[in-house]
Amino acid sequence: xxxxxxxxxxxxxxxxxxxxxxxxxxxxxxxxxxxxxxxxxxxxxxxxxxxxxxxxxxxxxxxxxxxxxxxxxxxxxxxxxxxxxxxxxxxxxxxxxxxxxxxxxxxxxxxxxxxxxxxxxxxxxxxxxxxxxxxxxxxxxxxxxxx
Ligand code: HEM
Numbered sequence: 590x591x592x593x594x595x596x597x598x599x600x601x602x603x604x605x606x607x608x609x610x611x612x613x614x615x616x617x618x619x620x621x622x623x624x625x626x627x628x629x630x631x632x633x634x635x636x637x638x639x640x641x642x643x644x645x646x647x648x649x650x651x652x653x654x655x656x657x658x659x660x661x662x663x664x665x666x667x668x669x670x671x672x673x674x675x676x677x678x679x680x681x682x683x684x685x686x687x688x689x690x691x692x693x694x695x696x697x698x699x700x701x702x703x704x705x706x707x708x709x710x711x712x713x714x715x716x717x718x719x720x721x722x723x724x725x726x727x728x729x730x731x732x733x734x735x736x
Contacts, residue, residue: 613676620673627666648729651719660714667710675703 720733
């Protein structure tokens, strides 16, 4: 087998042990199916139910983040989509970037950015407090006072 030939699709593995690329491939399919449900559920609830898009404001988001169902829905969407997007970008970089050093650097940058954004997003969803910094006299401050 020379370097420019591609293995037959069902050729036996040459390496033993876990196969990162196979699990990555499978992850794209499984997360894709879950993302269809999560993303279209998210769009339907936010844009079509009730008053639709005109209901979207700070209070709407605060209301959703007060409910564990929507916290977990959004965090699941964040994790699945970010890992999906980052792994997809990794595939594109590995396919197209020719220099080994540039390729490794870009894959690291994608991984670090994805990890940071996932961490930040998860913290925001689970620590969000609408009452922090609520100015006095406003509807939000009044609601916070009543708690
Ligand atoms: C609506 C739900 C989604 C479905 C069903 C879906 C499905 C897929 C599938 C099956 C692949 C693999 C394609 C291949 O290997 O040839 C893929 C690749 C990819 N997806 Fe998604 N995806 C969805 C949402 C997203 C989102 C939200 C992002 C961005 C955050 C994203 C970014 C990517 C990227 C960058 C690739 C790599 C493209 C490539 O290899 O050429 N996808 N998607």
